[in-house]
Amino acid sequence: MEITIRSLWTLMHGMGFGALYLLACSGAIVALYQRYSTEPPPQNPAGRGRFLGIYLSIMAALAWLTVLTGTYIIYPWYRAAPPKDTVSLGAYPRFLLLSHPATSQWHLIGMEWKEHVAWLVPIAITAAAFIAIRYARDLKHHPQLRSALLGFTAISLFAAGIAGFFGAMLDKNAPVDGGQTIQLIKGE
Amino acid sequence: MSVPANIISDQSRITPNGSGAAAILSAGIGSFAIALFAIVADKSAFVKNLFVFYKPTGALSGETTVTILLWLAAWAILEWRWRKRTVSLRRINVIAFALLGLSVLLTFPPIGDLF
Numbered sequence: 001m002e003i004t005i006r007s008l009w010t011l012m013h014g015m016g017f018g019a020l021y022l023l024a025c026s027g028a029i030v031a032l033y034q035r036y037s038t039e040p041p042p043q044n045p046a047g048r049g050r051f052l053g054i055y056l057s058i059m060a061a062l063a064w065l066t067v068l069t070g071t072y073i074i075y076p077w078y079r080a081a082p083p084k085d086t087v088s089l090g091a092y093p094r095f096l097l098l099s100h101p102a103t104s105q106w107h108l109i110g111m112e113w114k115e116h117v118a119w120l121v122p123i124a125i126t127a128a129a130f131i132a133i134r135y136a137r138d139l140k141h142h143p144q145l146r147s148a149l150l151g152f153t154a155i156s157l158f159a160a161g162i163a164g165f166f167g168a169m170l171d172k173n174a175p176v177d178g179g180q181t182i183q184l185i186k187g188e
Numbered sequence: 189m190s191v192p193a194n195i196i197s198d199q200s201r202i203t204p205n206g207s208g209a210a211a212i213l214s215a216g217i218g219s220f221a222i223a224l225f226a227i228v229a230d231k232s233a234f235v236k237n238l239f240v241f242y243k244p245t246g247a248l249s250g251e252t253t254v255t256i257l258l259w260l261a262a263w264a265i266l267e268w269r270w271r272k273r274t275v276s277l278r279r280i281n282v283i284a285f286a287l288l289g290l291s292v293l294l295t296f297p298p299i300g301d302l303f
Contacts (some may be wrong), residue, residue, distance in 0.1 A: 004202040032253045071252060076244030111296050116226045119252055121261055124288065127215035131208045138203045144277040145208045148284070152215065155288050162292075 005179035049136035056129035063122035093174035110166035118163035206270030216284030218259025224292035
């Protein structure tokens with residue numbers, strides 16, 4: 001059982017940081033809605049306000065790790081140009097997708113949207129984490145800040161969902177693969 | 189009836205919403221910037237070349253770096269101006285969410301290509 005170094009990074013980016021973010025996002029939305037949808041909001045023990053700030057900060061860290069690994073580690077492999085005499089485009093996903101009309105839109109719409117919309121996620125969730133930490137238990141006095149917190153988390157989930165969907169489809173049609181091979185389990 | 193000096197009313201202990209408003213509006217500005225830079229770089233080869241900060245990543249490196257710097261600068265300025273104030277958050281929320289929504293739409297290539 002082997003995995004290439006590029007596959008491993010893709011796995012960490014998508015299945016690790018990205019998927020964890022999406023899971024955490026749905027949890028955050030449910031928690032925010034349950035805590036603040038009732039008027040007046042329920043009294044919270046001291047620790048709960050702090051917990052939300054820590055939870056959203058971990059989400060922000062995941063979002064930053066996802067976009068930074070995607071942009072600076074995986075994307076250069078994805079967009080690398082093949083040498084002139086290259087016969088197989090398997091190691092050049094962007095050019096492989098663009099070489100066929102049936103797959104070109106995965107790059108022209110999918111990757112072009114994903115590479116930009118994904119950056120909305122860390123911006124939105126960092127702002128949400130800051131608000132949760134800065135206001136903590138005081139959030140109960142600020143209904144419009146609570147709305148913004150919920151809205152930012154929901155938009156970040158939507159943007160991360162777009163990026164995640166196209167990331168999975170791009171990897172299905174033209175996986176980023178290659179580089180050094182790591183042997184996970186030796187065969188018999 | 190006088191209130192003892194050591195009793196502070198609940199209202200006076202509420203943190204002003206200015207810091208939150210600064211974070212909200214700057215996030216809207218930052219999000220919109222990425223969509224704007226993506227469109228401008230797509231239309232102009234000159235701008236696209238200017239945005240190549242790291243060649244393997246291409247123009248995306250510059251678009252995102254400048255966006256982050258702009259977002260943080262906007263945040264710092266708004267935080268400095270609003271941190272002790274209570275501002276009209278309803279209007280700021282509407283502007284920020286409009287910018288966020290627009291940025292989701294404008295980063296979608298068939299819409300971005302209309303400009």
